[in-house]
Amino acid sequence: MASSLRHSANIALFLLFSLASAAQLDPNFYSCSCPNLFSTIKPVVQSAISKEKRMGASLLRLFFHDCFVNGCDGSLLLDDTPNFTGEKNAVPNNQSVRGFDVIDKIKAAVEKACPGVVSCADILAITARDSVVILGGPNWNVKLGRRDARTASLSAANTNIPPPTSNLSKLISSFSAQGLSAKHMVALSGAHTIGQARCTIFRARIYNDSNIDSSFDQLRKSNCPQSSGDANLAPLDLQTPTSFDNNYYKNLLSLKGLLHSDQQLFNKGSTDSQVRKYANKPNKFNSDFVAAIIKMGDISPLTGSKGEIRKNCRKIN
Numbered sequence: 129m130a131s132s133l134r135h136s137a138n139i140a141l142f143l144l145f146s147l148a149s150a151a152q153l154d155p156n157f158y159s160c161s162c163p164n165l166f167s168t169i170k171p172v173v174q175s176a177i178s179k180e181k182r183m184g185a186s187l188l189r190l191f192f193h194d195c196f197v198n199g200c201d202g203s204l205l206l207d208d209t210p211n212f213t214g215e216k217n218a219v220p221n222n223q224s225v226r227g228f229d230v231i232d233k234i235k236a237a238v239e240k241a242c243p244g245v246v247s248c249a250d251i252l253a254i255t256a257r258d259s260v261v262i263l264g265g266p267n268w269n270v271k272l273g274r275r276d277a278r279t280a281s282l283s284a285a286n287t288n289i290p291p292p293t294s295n296l297s298k299l300i301s302s303f304s305a306q307g308l309s310a311k312h313m314v315a316l317s318g319a320h321t322i323g324q325a326r327c328t329i330f331r332a333r334i335y336n337d338s339n340i341d342s343s344f345d346q347l348r349k350s351n352c353p354q355s356s357g358d359a360n361l362a363p364l365d366l367q368t369p370t371s372f373d374n375n376y377y378k379n380l381l382s383l384k385g386l387l388h389s390d391q392q393l394f395n396k397g398s399t400d401s402q403v404r405k406y407a408n409k410p411n412k413f414n415s416d417f418v419a420a421i422i423k424m425g426d427i428s429p430l431t432g433s434k435g436e437i438r439k440n441c442r443k444i445n
């Protein structure tokens with residue numbers, strides 16, 4: 129009697145444990161099924177960044193735009209077809225997100241090493257980490273085991289990814305809708321220490337905002353006229369646009385944020401103190417960024433038998 133009770137308790141515990149682990153991501157997820165995964169991916173990322181330094185930023189951004197739309201499930205990578213509407217033409221993505229050809233190269237190398245095993249969603253997570261490390265930022269263990277969506281959502285991409293016109297409360301609520309705190313939001317925004325933005329995105333800031341440094345304003349206006357040059361680029365971090373460091377926050381202290389949304393983080397509001405802290409303590413920024421991007425990578429993954437392992441990241445199997 130006692131032994132059969134103990135037996136059922138063990139079964140219950142076992143079931144609980146397997147349920148819990150099925151829904152959990154794990155850095156060692158592919159250690160048996162694809163032991164050379166990391167050494168297969170990193171050289172492809174390295175070579176893409178050597179060819180074009182900006183690519184590291186573009187690859188990091190793909191992970192953000194994937195995770196904020198129904199979870200980190202590779203939905204962003206699906207191409208539009210006559211009978212399938214993906215996310216690539218959503219307002220925050222159209223003419224803006226880039227790096228899909230690099231993801232294709234990585235997927236091809238990974239398929240060669242371990243056919244049918246590694247999801248495109250996990251490739252985005254690893255590629256984001258490798259990009260940050262290659263550009264001089266912190267390292268972390270990437271949790272893995274995500275599977276790929278068989279669906280995408282144009283409307284969720286338009287709703288969930290905050291626009292650069294956002295005020296602080298909108299930024300906080302967009303992240304909170306994904307289970308991320310205001311603190312996570314400020315730390316993740318440090319990703320704008322790398323990469324570029326288009327004139328059409330920051331024109332309203334340089335012509336209409338008053339919380340902007342005047343010499344910085346003049347400099348940006350010189351390559352972003354009132355009514356032309358929409359595609360002209362400027363660095364999100366004017367000091368070191370291809371180094372992952374804490375200069376983004378230093379720029380905010382001197383009113384040199386490029387996007388309206390960037391400067392909202394230091395505009396006499398509730399997040400000023402965190403911006404000051406990261407400007408003064410690069411190690412604190414690094415560790416908070418790592419915690420926040422791991423948390424972002426946990427957003428609604430497909431695990432177990434949900435979704436699929438895509439053969440080609442651009443289309444469902």
Ligand code: HEM
Pocket residue numbers: 182184185186187188189192223224225226290291292293294299313316317319320322323324325326327329364387389
């Ligand atoms: C806090 C809210 C955020 C807003 C409003 C925002 C908005 C933007 C905009 C408008 C651009 C420029 C797009 C263009 O000109 O085509 C951009 C670029 C970028 N964003 Fe964000 N972003 C946010 C958060 C993040 C996060 C959380 C990450 C990653 C963790 C990220 C990574 C990047 C990177 C790396 C670039 C440069 C990409 C490149 O050069 O190709 N952003 N962002």
Ligand SMILES: *[C@@H]1O[C@H](CO)[C@@H](O)[C@H](O)[C@H]1NC(C)=O
Pocket residue numbers: 211212
């Ligand atoms: C889209 O249409 C093509 C051609 O009619 C068909 O082969 C394919 O299975 C369809 N795809 C989906 C996702 O319905």
Ligand SMILES: *[C@@H]1O[C@H](CO)[C@@H](O)[C@H](O)[C@H]1NC(C)=O
Pocket residue numbers: 217218222223
């Ligand atoms: C995407 O951008 C291009 C170029 O600006 C524009 O012609 C097209 O209409 C846009 N697509 C959508 C769906 O907004």
Ligand SMILES: *[C@@H]1O[C@H](CO)[C@@H](O)[C@H](O)[C@H]1NC(C)=O
Pocket residue numbers: 294295296297298
């Ligand atoms: C912030 O922006 C939202 C729209 O995105 C608006 O409804 C709200 O009133 C704004 N809040 C402040 C404090 O300006």
Ligand SMILES: *[C@@H]1O[C@H](CO)[C@@H](O)[C@H](O)[C@H]1NC(C)=O
Pocket residue numbers: 331332335336
């Ligand atoms: C600046 O604000 C004015 C008044 O709201 C508006 O008409 C104009 O389009 C804005 N300029 C830019 C570049 O967004």
